[in-house]
Amino acid sequence: MVLSLRDVSLSLEGNAGTVDILHDITLDVARGDTLGLVGPSGSGKSSLLMLMGGLERATSGRVEALGHDLTAMDEDALARFRRSHMGVVFQSFHLIPTMTALENVATPLELAGARDAFDRAEAELDAVGLGHRTGHYPSQMSGGEQQRVALARAAAPRPDILLADEPTGNLDQATGEAIMDLLFGLRDRHGATLVLVTHATELAARCDRTVRLVDGRLESESRRAAASAAE
Template identity: 85%
Template sequence: MTDHVLSLKDVTLRLMGNAGPVEILHGITLDVARGETLGLVGPSGSGKSSLLMIMGGLERATGGDVRALGQDLTAMDEDALARFRRDHMGVVFQSFHLIPTMTALENVATPLELAGAPDAFDRARAELDAIGLGQRLDHYPSQMSGGEQQRVALARAAAPRPEILLADEPTGNLDGQTGEAIVDLLFGLRDRHGATLVLVTHAPALADRCDRVVRLRDGRAEGATLRAAE
């Protein structure tokens, strides 16, 4: 089995805008090693989030090759991509995307139930306990702070024990102190579950904690990838 859990070759992305086609990504080639933590950085509009979405099969590349765990994502239909994400990936968004009519416990248990786990609620409860939200199991998203909602979102992504964890600006909607706590939690989940972590961030302190950083500008990876500061 390859040591690369994600492998992109000559990936392009073209989207239709009001004035015609817009080139979002230009020939991105990138490998992510098993167990690595990779940060994607760059100015707004550089293509970071689009690249992350392509890695997760949430956006289809216009051209090139995208492989995850040796599987060709470009050859999968939407149903196959959804099953692949369910079984192998956890995704965390800046805006949480919790289901408002479900409690914290139900939100975390949902992907486990969809995967057929018989102990979905026990595992969800244990995950929430582990991140300090055992007292908030029955609370709805509207009853929780932004930091608490992001912690629930992280627990939901990590509970199925995914091999790949993708995070798009996970601290973007949080204040500095709460954001630092979420970063500690995110890396703690990575260490506890052994997932490969790819994250998009504007925060230098968060990028510095990654094993490697790739800088994007105008849809291109700028030169060689850079090792994060020690």
């Protein structure tokens, strides 16, 4: 399994005391799978995605990615693991405002020691239809263009696991549909395992599997009929 969670719970300390976010989550994600995390606001979808990426630490239980126990790693080890194996796309893009699109995409490649960082970044931007915008800064781009840069940045290191948190949440319908096509296209092109959080039913419907969370618990799971028929 690419991702394996066993009896995972998450509690966070707030001003009003301890808040229980996730309860006893057990879930496996196979290589090449596309998994949609759905459910009402506040159900714990984004928190679960963050646990899968080692961006949040489980209060109890075990989270494994590619056979590595993320719950046993310190922050430096987690950062190195993400750099080598994961791409993360956030709803709010998280681009560096003082860097051009090309520099934003090339930066993680440079940190990983890639000698051809800028060539690969340029190719990835071209693949998402932004070959003509490589020298532009985030403030000079639309929301859809910024999300394309974020997708290119996540995909450029050829990650084994691609995590996306509401990737179409801040976009209009037409732009959101274009981003959906790009997201699944990147998955197909690089063979990454894709896990995404979404409220968009049409995006969830494109996933091989869908898991529904309610009040921090796995309520149900469904598999796309076409995927089941092919197995």
